[in-house]
Amino acid sequence: MRAFPAALERLTEQFARLPGVGMKSAQRLAFFILELPDEAAGDFVSAITEAREKLHECAVCCDLTDQELCPVCRSAERDETTVCVVEDPRDVMALERTREYNGLYHVLHGAISPMDGIGPDDLRIPQLMQRLGSEDIREVVLATNPNVEGETTAAYLARLIKPLGI
Secondary structure, three states: OOOOOHHHHHHHHHHHOOOOOOHHHHHHHHHHHHHOOHHHHHHHHHHHHHHHHHOEEOOOOOOEEOOOOOHHHHOOOOEEEEEEEEOOHHHHHHHHHHOOOOEEEEEOOOOOEHHHOEOHHHOOHHHHHHHHHHOOOOEEEEOOOOOHHHHHHHHHHHHHHHHHOO
């Protein structure tokens, strides 16, 4: 059996850690990166480094941003009485692409999953509850994913939010 250089094995293993990437795809990606011209490979590394250094959670909604507030929270044109609760930043992107929703968001950064050791304290639920208590929010849309974890999270949030009269 052919042994690959350790650096190539390590690069392949790192790509294989990405969601939905198996070993064959990881090898293809590793070879693709190795075949890039130096400038293009440097651009790739710079983009990863820049994203890791500059992106952080919005101080209000916990979505990803490179400023203190994300574009949605900064916008004066959004309906500030409605908050859509989603599991992760990709959900915000998907909803924004529809151009149908004009309210605010709150990103939990996950869903309750006891099997994976993720409980309510591991999510951005305290930040959500603080917002609901301090802002003029009249409606909360629970847009968690339609799976066991998403439904569990939505049920948990509904129980917390109901006493607030929202």
